[in-house]
Amino acid sequence: MRSDVIIIGGGHSALCKGIELLKAGRGCIIFSTGEGGHRFRDPSYSHLNHRKEFERLGGVYVMGDTVTGGQFDGSGRLSFIRTAAQGKTVFYAQEFFIATGSFFSRGLVALRDAVVEPIFGLDVDFSGTYEEWVNPDFYADQPFMHFGVITDEEGHPLKNGVKVGNLTAIGSIKGDGKRQ
Amino acid sequence: MERDNNFEQCLKCDICSGYCPVAKVNPVFPGPKRLGPDGERYRMMDAAFFDPAANLCLNCKRCEVSCPSDVHIGDIILKAKLKYGRKSHVLRNAALSYTDTMGFLGTHFSPMANAVASLMFKGGPRYASRTFERQFIGSETAARQSCFDHKVSFFHGCYVNYNNPSLGMDFVKVMNALGIGVQLLDDESCCGIALISNGFVQKARKNAEKNIASVRTSVEKGMPVISTSTTCMFTLRNEYQNVLGYDMSAFSDSMYTATKYIFELLDSSAVSLHFRKDLPKIRVAYHMPCHLEKLGWGLYTVALLRMIPGVELTVLDSNCCGVAGTYGFKSENKQTSRNVGKPLFDQIRSIGADLVVTDCETCRWQIEMNTGARVAHPISLLAQSIETLK
Numbered sequence: 001m002r003s004d005v006i007i008i009g010g011g012h013s014a015l016c017k018g019i020e021l022l023k024a025g026r027g028c029i030i031f032s033t034g035e036g037g038h039r040f041r042d043p044s045y046s047h048l049n050h051r052k053e054f055e056r057l058g059g060v061y062v063m064g065d066t067v068t069g070g071q072f073d074g075s076g077r078l079s080f081i082r083t084a085a086q087g088k089t090v091f092y093a094q095e096f097f098i099a100t101g102s103f104f105s106r107g108l109v110a111l112r113d114a115v116v117e118p119i120f121g122l123d124v125d126f127s128g129t130y131e132e133w134v135n136p137d138f139y140a141d142q143p144f145m146h147f148g149v150i151t152d153e154e155g156h157p158l159k160n161g162v163k164v165g166n167l168t169a170i171g172s173i174k175g176d177g178k179r180q
Numbered sequence: 181m182e183r184d185n186n187f188e189q190c191l192k193c194d195i196c197s198g199y200c201p202v203a204k205v206n207p208v209f210p211g212p213k214r215l216g217p218d219g220e221r222y223r224m225m226d227a228a229f230f231d232p233a234a235n236l237c238l239n240c241k242r243c244e245v246s247c248p249s250d251v252h253i254g255d256i257i258l259k260a261k262l263k264y265g266r267k268s269h270v271l272r273n274a275a276l277s278y279t280d281t282m283g284f285l286g287t288h289f290s291p292m293a294n295a296v297a298s299l300m301f302k303g304g305p306r307y308a309s310r311t312f313e314r315q316f317i318g319s320e321t322a323a324r325q326s327c328f329d330h331k332v333s334f335f336h337g338c339y340v341n342y343n344n345p346s347l348g349m350d351f352v353k354v355m356n357a358l359g360i361g362v363q364l365l366d367d368e369s370c371c372g373i374a375l376i377s378n379g380f381v382q383k384a385r386k387n388a389e390k391n392i393a394s395v396r397t398s399v400e401k402g403m404p405v406i407s408t409s410t411t412c413m414f415t416l417r418n419e420y421q422n423v424l425g426y427d428m429s430a431f432s433d434s435m436y437t438a439t440k441y442i443f444e445l446l447d448s449s450a451v452s453l454h455f456r457k458d459l460p461k462i463r464v465a466y467h468m469p470c471h472l473e474k475l476g477w478g479l480y481t482v483a484l485l486r487m488i489p490g491v492e493l494t495v496l497d498s499n500c501c502g503v504a505g506t507y508g509f510k511s512e513n514k515q516t517s518r519n520v521g522k523p524l525f526d527q528i529r530s531i532g533a534d535l536v537v538t539d540c541e542t543c544r545w546q547i548e549m550n551t552g553a554r555v556a557h558p559i560s561l562l563a564q565s566i567e568t569l570k
């Protein structure tokens with residue numbers, strides 16, 4: 001299947017970007033593992049209204065489907081993605097956004113010796129050993145909170161040091177560059 | 181104790197309970213989190229912790245779709261029901277679950293069966309006087325199928341066979357227009373979803389094993405298996421694997437809902453559909469059935485509907501219609517079932533579309549019964565919108 005734009009992750013950054021794109025006349029599909037944008041039930045939460053607006057504008061929100069990987073072409077562009085539910089069917093797009101969030105939503109995963117981005121293996125800005133990621137003073141600024149995928153100025157992430165030109169990282173998956 | 185599910189992945193966020201249609205309308209229902217991952221821990225310790233409130237679960241799987249941690253909540257609840265639950269209303273539930281037997285009786289005595297059915301269940305299925313199989317096998321249409329190089333197997337399901345044979349004919353028409361022949365499986369049994377959710381596991385297994393054998397034969401001959409019923413396809417592809425424990429991995433990429441197969445064919449090959457030139461403008465409201473949303477394949481139906489000239493499409497908000505197969509046909513669930521469906525019915529009434537489209541037979545009954553709207557299957561709408569083969 002082909003779409004103009006595909007957004008991976010379905011939280012606030014994804015819906016804001018999606019609505020903005022649709023208003024600019026683009027087409028857009030969002031894939032979200034679950035109801036995106038929050039981790040605890042909150043009756044005041046307006047995700048549903050944003051999703052409705054996104055769908056009203058013609059966007060397609062696929063909930064309950066996780067993007068599992070993708071294919072990069074020779075020039076480092078992302079050509080298509082695969083998901084858990086679509087089987088052998090792959091999804092092509094001109095442009096992709098990754099908005100899978102930080103550790104809690106598994107946009108970033110901390111292993112014993114590295115912090116990784118699990119879908120594409122994008123380069124992540126972290127350093128030091130496990131012990132250095134955490135400040136033992138609970139209330140202190142925690143180094144791991146500043147980790148994220150490395151991007152250029154326009155938000156395009158790197159994979160093995162090469163920029164992925166048609167992929168943009170948005171939201172808390174991005175590092176904030178303030179790491180000590 | 182051996183664990184066959186991922187309940188420990190639960191983060192206790194309770195998002196699933198916010199998404200559960202029953203929890204929304206029934207205050208005594210503990211909700212997916214408590215019945216699913218929370219309850220599992222207790223049941224592993226002692227089966228006495230099984231909460232019979234699990235019988236109120238619709239098996240709609242909306243909780244699973246909403247869970248950000250991918251916990252298989254609905255499967256956990258259903259498996260607990262099958263393992264620990266006790267049967268109630270055995271005769272009525274059997275009548276609802278043995279859809280093939282009831283369908284057989286229904287089509288052979290259709291005027292009488294329709295009268296009895298309307299007394300036994302609120303609303304509910306109407307039976308055709310000749311089954312799809314009897315109309316198709318040996319017909320001219322069936323004979324024509326051998327002219328096509330590429331063929332698919334059609335899993336028609338009980339609904340097409342006993343209640344709506346014309347949907348089956350519509351499917352054949354659309355496939356033929358795309359240059360694809362249609363065959364029936366060597367031996368098709370009811371998919372068994374109603375048997376599974378009402379606890380008739382032995383019979384469900386028998387049906388599953390027969391169907392898996394037929395699917396295997398078809399796939400080995402290079403013919404994918406396609407169904408117009410989203411719930412049959414969901415059962416074959418997902419419930420056989422996740423609830424009954426059969427390994428379906430060899431076939432899962434060869435099993436499609438009709439709209440997914442057609443969309444992919446149009447998307448990946450030179451074939452196209454020739455739409456009639458005289459199609460009127462029509463306002464269509466699309467309701468995505470829960471099991472199609474769980475499959476993750478609703479986008480294909482939406483994309484196909486958008487291709488039909490003259491169709492002005494509104495995708496209805498994601499809601500459960502409340503019927504959930506046999507659930508809404510049980511008198512004790514009647515009120516819950518109506519309340520669950522209310523947001524959907526209200527939206528349908530308020531937008532006043534010319535036609536409601538949905539891929540599921542029981543959603544169709546429920547929507548027709550509660551809104552009086554005209555409801556059609558996407559394949560039937562497609563069949564009416566294309567030029568007929570000369």
Ligand code: SF4
Pocket residue numbers: 189190191192193194195196197212213217246247248249250251253
């Ligand atoms: S949504 Fe998933 S993680 Fe959250 S409480 Fe429900 S099962 Fe647990």
Ligand code: SF4
Pocket residue numbers: 199200201202203211212236237238239240241242243244253254257
């Ligand atoms: S399957 Fe449906 S009814 Fe059952 S707990 Fe999950 S959301 Fe609720």
